[in-house]
Structure formats: structure tokens, C-alpha cells
Amino acid sequence: MLVTPHTLSLITTHRCTAACDHCCFSCSPTVLDHIPIPNLYRYIREATEIPSIKVVVFTGGECFLLGKELDNLMKSASEFGFYTRFVSNGYWATSPEIARRRIEKLVSCGLTEANFSTGDQHAAYVKPEYVRNGAVACADMGLTTVVTVELFRESTFPFEEFISEPRFKAHLESGMLALKLAPWMKFKGKGPLSFTNKYMEFVEQARSPDNGCYTSLKVLAISPRQQLFACCGLPVEDIEEMHLGSLLSASIKQVLSRTPDDFVKIWVHLHGPDAVIRYAQKFDPTIPFPKNAAHICDACRFMYHDKRIKKVVMENPPPNMMEIMNVYFQSLMIPPRDVKHSDAVHLARLGDSLPKLRATHKLATCNA
Structure with missing residues (x-):
């Protein structure tokens, strides 16, 4: 299979401190599926065999449940020359000081990017203020920092309160922190999940007829069951065609080489x-x-x-x-352009303006 992926996403575990309704992987504190620690190091090492890969992402579930091993894995990936990113619900950032100390350790191990998730479903388990603490600590240290907020009609998340906290708002306005609004998807949850007519009209107008998928074939993912996926999309575990093969007895490069182009x-x-x-x-x-x-x-x-x-x-x-x-x-x-990390940081921070975010959130959550 001829591909030039730029990112390897390690779904380290399905265990999570939260059990969000409609979670794409049905994660919870009781789901223990995980990639064995030695194999995480192995996959980082194998990623060096694919020259186009520049970023290694640690996600889950909740990757911070790895504890100190997360630091060691970040360090390993950094020593191989990769940029590193985590995706977290921020449960560990219980105060600004605790958040700062935790991020300082990861930065010393080579962390370069941070992604946080929040919204109604996450907030049932993790206080939004924890997410703010973590995001502010990351932005303070100059990390590429993105906070994603769930979006759907039934949402009662205190969006205005969340973005108005002075430290958080200052980073949003300076561009040090990007805020994304992401529609929540239906999976095996029990609660209602829908979208307003006005928001769907907005989505259809914004979606180009030929708008490609920027993660398909460009972000490889490895599941806790150690399957290699051709994408990191939310329903990837439910789409058989995205499963490229098992890594239990083959390397990433070997699985790719024996997979036909699709x-x-x-x-x-x-x-x-x-x-x-x-x-x-x-x-x-x-x-x-x-x-x-x-x-x-x-x-x-x-x-x-x-x-x-x-x-x-x-x-x-x-x-x-x-x-x-x-x-x-x-x-x-076409040889990949040698983009400086500072340029990548700038592009990642090009989020929507606060007025536009407010307008979109109102459009999506007011019954229409």
C-alpha cells in the first residue's frame, strides 16, 4: 500500500476516567484493553522506518493513566526526532499548580503539542475547570494547544462561562490556544443526540462538495488490540475496510507493504x-x-x-x-516541504475567532 502518513496515533488504552455517553470506543474505567508498554516503544521505533511520519500521538481512552510511563514514551519518541502530542480529558489538572508541574515534566521529555476534550459528556466526569487548568499550563509553556468542545442540540454546557475565565480567554485572544467546536457523534450511547436545522444548514454550506478527508491515509492509528488502521476517525474501529492488519506478528511497514492499494x-x-x-x-x-x-x-x-x-x-x-x-x-x-515546527504551531492556532465560535455554538444548541 503506497502511503505517506505524517502521523502515528497510538490508542494506548480503552480505559478512561470518564464513561462518556456515545463515546466512540465505549471507553470507561472498567474497560481494560490496552497496548502493552513494551509494544508502545516498539511501535514508536517502527515509525522511524516510515520517513514521512513526523508526529506521534498518545491518546485513548485516557493516556495519562499511563502515569510516569507516558513521560518515558514521550522521551523515546522525542529522541527519535518525532514531535509528540497527547489527547486528554484533563482529569489530572485539578489545580493550576498541579497542571503546571505535570506539563513541565512532559515538556522536559519532549512534549510539543497538547489536545484537550470537554463538553457535556466529558463534564459529567471531569470538571471543565480542570481542562482550562491544563490548557492554560500548556499555552503558558508555548505548546501548540487545542481544546475541543462537543457540539449538539441537547447540549447545556456552560460555553460562555468556560471561555470567559480570564487566563483562558487571554490565551484564546492572543492565539496561543485554539478552541474547536466538534459535532458529537452517535455511537452506543443512551441519551438523545441531534442537531438543529440551522446548524445542519450551516454544515452543508460550509462543507465543500469535494472536501477531502485530511486524516484518511495520512494518520495511521494502532488500537489497543494492536490492529493498524488507515485513519484515526471516530468510527474507525467499526469500519472493517479501515483495518489494515494485525501488528502482533508483523511490523507497521510489513503490514503496509502487503496491503493492496484501495x-x-x-x-x-x-x-x-x-x-x-x-x-x-x-x-x-x-x-x-x-x-x-x-x-x-x-x-x-x-x-x-x-x-x-x-x-x-x-x-x-x-x-x-x-x-x-x-x-x-x-x-x-512530491517531497514533503520542510515545515518548521513554529509554522505548524501557527497553522494549528488558526482557530475561529471568539465571536464566530459564540455564533456557531448558539446556532447548534438553540432549538430551531
Whole structure:
């Protein structure tokens, strides 16, 4: 399989301090699936065999449950020359001082990026102020820092209160910290989850007909069961076609080398799942466009799970199939630009302005 991924995401464990409703991996404190520690070091080492990989991400579940081993893993990845990122719910940042001390240790081990998640589902288990403590500590130390807030109609998360805390707001306004609003996806949860009509109109207007998926084939992920995935999307464990193979008896490079190129994955990467669905609808009008698919991953899950779409594409490949393949393969031949980390930091911090974030949040959570 010819790919040039830029990131390796290690889903270190399915264990988490939270048990969010509609969690993509059904994580909770009682789910103990995890990648054995020695194998985490092995996968970091194997990532050096793929020159295009520049970033190693530690996520979960909750990667901070690794304790001091997280520090050691960060150090190992850093010594191999990788940028490092964590994704966390911030449960450990119970005070500004505790957060600062924890982040100082990780920075000394090579941490360069920090991602936090919060919103209604997370806040049921982790106080939003803990997330702010962690994010402020990271921004204070110059780390690329992103906070993602869940978005859906039924949300009662105190968004305005959350962003108005003086230290947090100062970092948002200076650009040291980026805030993202991400639609929450339905999985195996019990609570209601929907989107306002106005928000869906906003999503459809903002989504380009040919908007590609920037993680498919560019971010490889490894699950606690040590399966290699071709994407790090939320429903990746539920999409069989994204499973490339087991790493229990093969290296990352070996699994990639024996996996055939897949046109649909390439199509999704370049043009997004919407393009595949729209194409299939031309041949089978009974195929609906998924309602309330506010997240691109939701559209992708629908696309892969609908047998009619698979049948149409297999029987009627698009006439520009070779052109799509050629564009992709030609892109692999272009040497990656040597981007300075400071430039990457700047791009990551180009979040929406506070007025726009407020307007989007209101649009998504006010019944319409």
C-alpha cells in the first residue's frame, strides 16, 4: 500500500476516567484493553522506518493513566526526532499548580503539542475547570494547544462561562490556544443526540462538495488490540475496510507493504465520503444522504456500512477513476516541504475567532 502518513496515533488504552455517553470506543474505567508498554516503544521505533511520519500521538481512552510511563514514551519518541502530542480529558489538572508541574515534566521529555476534550459528556466526569487548568499550563509553556468542545442540540454546557475565565480567554485572544467546536457523534450511547436545522444548514454550506478527508491515509492509528488502521476517525474501529492488519506478528511497514492499494480510500482522502455517496445516488436513487451527519466521520461510516453504495461503486467505477488514482500517486512523489515546527504551531492556532465560535455554538444548541 503506497502511503505517506505524517502521523502515528497510538490508542494506548480503552480505559478512561470518564464513561462518556456515545463515546466512540465505549471507553470507561472498567474497560481494560490496552497496548502493552513494551509494544508502545516498539511501535514508536517502527515509525522511524516510515520517513514521512513526523508526529506521534498518545491518546485513548485516557493516556495519562499511563502515569510516569507516558513521560518515558514521550522521551523515546522525542529522541527519535518525532514531535509528540497527547489527547486528554484533563482529569489530572485539578489545580493550576498541579497542571503546571505535570506539563513541565512532559515538556522536559519532549512534549510539543497538547489536545484537550470537554463538553457535556466529558463534564459529567471531569470538571471543565480542570481542562482550562491544563490548557492554560500548556499555552503558558508555548505548546501548540487545542481544546475541543462537543457540539449538539441537547447540549447545556456552560460555553460562555468556560471561555470567559480570564487566563483562558487571554490565551484564546492572543492565539496561543485554539478552541474547536466538534459535532458529537452517535455511537452506543443512551441519551438523545441531534442537531438543529440551522446548524445542519450551516454544515452543508460550509462543507465543500469535494472536501477531502485530511486524516484518511495520512494518520495511521494502532488500537489497543494492536490492529493498524488507515485513519484515526471516530468510527474507525467499526469500519472493517479501515483495518489494515494485525501488528502482533508483523511490523507497521510489513503490514503496509502487503496491503493492496484501495481506490475508495484514495477517493475519500482526495474528495471525501460525500463525493462517493453522491456518485452512488446517481445509479441508485434509493440511497439517502445520511441525515444529521454533521461530522465527516458520520458520512464516512454511513458510506462504508451501506451495502448499496459498495455495490454501485464495484459495478460502476467512476469514469475518472484513473485520474483520481494518478493525482494521488503523483502527490506521493512530491517531497514533503520542510515545515518548521513554529509554522505548524501557527497553522494549528488558526482557530475561529471568539465571536464566530459564540455564533456557531448558539446556532447548534438553540432549538430551531
